[in-house]
Amino acid sequence: MNTHRTAFYQDRQARQGGFVLLLVLVFLFLTSVVVVSLLESMTRNIRSAATASARDDLRLVAFSAMEVTLATLAEIKELDEGLYSPSQDWGNPIGYAPVTWPAGLDVSVTVTDETGKLPLDPPDRDTLHQLLDQLGVEFMQAEELIDAYLDWVDQDDLERLNGAEVDYYERLEPPRTPPNAKITSFEDFRYIKGFDEVFLDENGSPNALFKQFKESTSLRHGHPVNINTASGAIVGMLKENSGLNDHALSDLKYGLDRTPGTDDDGMIRSSDDLSSVGLGSNDGFGYESHVYQITIRVEQGEKQFQLTALVDDGSSGTENDGTNQESENGEGGGGNGGDIPSGEVGGGGKPSTGDSNSNEDASKSSSTETKVIYTNGEWRILKLTENGPEDG
Numbered sequence: 001m002n003t004h005r006t007a008f009y010q011d012r013q014a015r016q017g018g019f020v021l022l023l024v025l026v027f028l029f030l031t032s033v034v035v036v037s038l039l040e041s042m043t044r045n046i047r048s049a050a051t052a053s054a055r056d057d058l059r060l061v062a063f064s065a066m067e068v069t070l071a072t073l074a075e076i077k078e079l080d081e082g083l084y085s086p087s088q089d090w091g092n093p094i095g096y097a098p099v100t101w102p103a104g105l106d107v108s109v110t111v112t113d114e115t116g117k118l119p120l121d122p123p124d125r126d127t128l129h130q131l132l133d134q135l136g137v138e139f140m141q142a143e144e145l146i147d148a149y150l151d152w153v154d155q156d157d158l159e160r161l162n163g164a165e166v167d168y169y170e171r172l173e174p175p176r177t178p179p180n181a182k183i184t185s186f187e188d189f190r191y192i193k194g195f196d197e198v199f200l201d202e203n204g205s206p207n208a209l210f211k212q213f214k215e216s217t218s219l220r221h222g223h224p225v226n227i228n229t230a231s232g233a234i235v236g237m238l239k240e241n242s243g244l245n246d247h248a249l250s251d252l253k254y255g256l257d258r259t260p261g262t263d264d265d266g267m268i269r270s271s272d273d274l275s276s277v278g279l280g281s282n283d284g285f286g287y288e289s290h291v292y293q294i295t296i297r298v299e300q301g302e303k304q305f306q307l308t309a310l311v312d313d314g315s316s317g318t319e320n321d322g323t324n325q326e327s328e329n330g331e332g333g334g335g336n337g338g339d340i341p342s343g344e345v346g347g348g349g350k351p352s353t354g355d356s357n358s359n360e361d362a363s364k365s366s367s368t369e370t371k372v373i374y375t376n377g378e379w380r381i382l383k384l385t386e387n388g389p390e391d392g
Contacts, residue, residue, distance in 0.1 A: 058105075058298040058305035059386070065107055065296045066307060069093040073111075073292070074378045077313075083289040085228040085253070085267035086111065106299040114291035114310070116229030117218035121182040123150060127284070134237040135212055137198065148193040152178045164193040186214050220310060220382075224286030227279065228253065228267050238285070243278040252277065290315050310383035314375070 072093035077083050089096045094109050101107050118127060125146055132142040144162040151163035157180075159165045169176045176191055189195045190204070199210035206214075216231045225234065227249070238244035252273060255264025268274055268287040279285050296307040375381070 055303070055305060057102075058300060058303060059307075061101060061105060061107060062296045062298045062305050062307040065094070065099075065109055065298070066294065066309060068097050068099055069109055069111065069294055069296070070311070070379050072096050082269065083313075084226070084269045084287055085265075085289075086113070087253075087261075087265040087267055104300055108297045110295045110297075112293040112295075113226055113229035113289045114218050114220050114293055115223050115226040115289050116231070116234075117216055117221075118225055118234060119222050120217050120219055121153075121222065123153065124284075125150070130237045130241050131213070131216060131233060134233050134240070135209060135216075137209075141194075141198065144194050145198065148195070152188075152192045153180070153182050155180050168193060183219060186210075186219070218291075221291040221312070223288075223290050223315075224284055226287060226289050227274065227277070227285050228287055229289065230285075238279065242283055245278045248277045306387050308383075308385045309381050311379050311381055313378070314380050 073083065073090050076088050076090050076096075080088055083090060086092075091111055092109075093111065094107060118131060128146050128149070129142055132145065133139070137145070147160040147163035151160055151165055157165050159167075164178075166177055169178055183189070189199055189210070196204075199207060199213065201207045212231075212233060216233045227235075227238075230238075235244065235246055235249065239246045249268075250258055252266050252268055254260055255262065255266060257264060268277065270287070274280065274285070274287055291310070291312045294309045294311055298305045298307075
């Protein structure tokens with residue numbers, strides 16, 4: 001009997017010892033999980049802090065490059081008594097200005113003359129027809145697109161022959177309401193009757209025709225179109241409809257070698273030059289630049305930062321977004337001097353949908369006035385976007 005009792009106690013002690021060992025192993029496992037999670041969290045925080053720090057460094061360089069670009073434009077404008085063509089060297093401000101950037105950084109600046117595009121506000125039916133024809137749109141289809149566009153932006157509810165007003169758009173799913181105001185983004189064209197079939201592919205993405213149209217039109221200015229920077233489609237349109245001598249234009253712009261970017265490049269910079277290629281100032285075309293889209297890209301390895309600004313010289317004829325522009329901290333702009341503010345500004349003007357909140361937002365955006373978010377006396381920044389896509 002004692003032998004059986006002794007064996008029983010020994011077996012129970014063995015089981016208890018095994019249970020304690022199991023508890024210890026579970027505890028060690030849980031502790032290791034907590035430690036690993038803590039280490040992963042600390043690693044993420046360190047990487048996040050490092051990424052934020054690197055982004056701030058790239059951002060600082062981008063804003064410095066913006067200041068260099070504006071200074072370059074101002075200097076060339078003063079020396080040449082005007083800005084006419086990128087061949088004056090303002091197309092490559094980084095190459096023009098003697099600036100040394102920190103080692104390991106790749107800084108690029110693109111300056112696009114917005115004045116070289118046809119203004120869509122106010123809309124001109126004949127000019128739009130000529131452009132669409134040059135882009136390959138058939139006559140009747142162009143008629144339908146132009147009628148729909150004019151109905152979208154005019155302030156009445158009278159429907160044109162091939163157009164559409166609120167009755168048509170309210171039957172769509174989801175329903176929408178035309179803003180009866182100028183469009184503020186090329187994104188708006190996808191909502192206008194017929195444009196989705198012509199300008200978008202089967203996936204709803206902009207097609208080649210839309211990109212050509214966007215390269216030739218502007219929502220941002222009302223100046224005479226700068227023939228020096230006009231697109232090939234505009235030059236072709238003028239040759240066919242306005243008597244433009246494209247050979248004489250090429251001689252003036254590209255010199256004897258007819259090659260852009262070479263030393264003999266020139267420009268049209270007077271009314272006499274304009275007349276020599278078959279155009280007059282009353283045709284809605286000129287030779288000066290006033291509004292610019294500036295895109296700055298800073299890269300360091302896999303890290304990158306992009307800054308985009310819409311800038312004008314403050315002269316008459318400039319058109320803005322039609323919305324109240326704010327910096328990313330929510331404060332209105334419009335100061336003089338100081339550092340260029342940051343943040344995305346602009347937007348608004350989208351058609352309202354069946355959502356009551358959307359209707360409220362659209363009505364607010366269409367009734368406010370544009371504010372200049374920064375001016376240094378020479379230039380006005382009308383729109384500023386960080387790490388965002390360009391539109392318009």
